[in-house]
Amino acid sequence: MARGKSLAAQLLQTYRDAQKAKATAARQAEAERNRQARAAERETAQRVKEEARRERERAQAWVRAQREKEAQRSAESRKAEQIVRDLEKREAARAKALEQKKRAEAREKAGAERQAKQQMSDLLRQEAAVRTTEIETQVDRLMSVLIARPGDLQAFRLEGQDAFGHSGSEGLTGHVEQTLGEIDYPEGLRGARRAAFAPEAKELVLEVELPGQAVVPAVTQYRYKASVPPTLAPQPRKGGRVQGVVPRPCRTAGPESYS
Template identity: 45%
Template sequence: MARKKSLTAQLLQAYQEAKKAKAAEEKRLQQEEARRARAAEQERLRKEREAVKQEREQAQRWVAAQREKKRQEAERKRKVEQVERDLARRQAAREKEAEQNEKERARRVQQAARLAKQEQVEQLKAEALERTSEVQAREAALRRVLVDHSPGLRNHRGTVEQALADGATAFVEAVEGALAGCEYPAGLRRAWRLAYVPESRELMVDVDLPGQDVIPSATGYRYKAADPPAVVPQPRKEAEAKELYKQLVARLALRAVDPSARRAGRGR
């Protein structure tokens, strides 16, 4: 049987065990403290990493927001520029259309002016031809005074002879009626006065002759391309006008003697 330990030994053993237990407790406490410290450090590091992550995410969101903002601004700018380009194109198209319309209007105005001028020229040329024809017709009528006329006094011979038997007044009236029935070109018929002297059996016929102004002062008319254009007369020479008037007076005198004397005037 083992010998019982002495009280001192027991006390010493108890002391040592208590010391070991204390050391173990302290070690455990230290380990717990270290664990807590590591846990706190890990929590701090986790929070720091979380904060860094949040800051990074926030920075990324800010960057993304800035990028989106820039993109939206660029898109708005692009749209504004597109609208401005569209407006500029439309304005250019309207201006071009207006310019073309103005050119077309000017072309039409010029064309209308040319047509109006051509029409005016044609009208003036036609007027010149018409007035020339009128002058020529007038001159021909004056030249044919002895050729173109109604039947002469010889057709009234029976009436006039009967009137002569009825007296001087009836005779004069019959001759006046015969003369009144004779046709003359326009402007040539003038007043006449008749007187019959029974004693000498003479009939005096006093006829007012037309003036030289019955002879056309122009031989014709022509178109003159002046500014403005006009129809101008071609003056008749004074010598020619006088000769025509002299011939007209001679024809009128012969016609007054006997309107049927056209054979005498033919070809003259």
């Protein structure tokens, strides 16, 4: 009976020891699992922390890169703006220089045009003065014929009688034609002339070509007219002062005591 109890006690003790060992092993396994779990958690936390650190570093690096890019863009933008300003200044300087050149050329051209216009005006005024002087000279020459014409024809009459007495009618007509030819008439008054003597009627016949209207200038003077373009304006002579006659022969006859 005692041996039976001892065996049962031993079995119970063995069971208890086995259960205790199993419990201890379970606790140890649980502790190991807990330790591994804590180690895994620490490793995960460390990994997360390291990943967060790397993420922060990447973020900081990205921010630094963005700042550097922004600074570079700002520097490039400032440089580009400076280049644009320099180009605008140079362009403005070139435009100003070109405008000044154009103004100088315009002033020079205007001065040349004024000078040319003044020279043209001076030439036209000189030409007006020359033409007016020529007209006045021509009129003075024509007036001189009236002023200087001989008033006493007695000497010519005696010379004619002498010529008729020496050479007859031919001598008379030749002397008359020669005397008329020696008169210093202005240009335009030298018309054709011819003398003839009619013995039966005792008449000396002169055939003289009278000057035409063109002998007397149709204008009194020339004036400079500041028109565009400038011209010379002739001042017409009044019609009553132009005694023009169509050139035609003039026959003059009169009794003379030639015998």
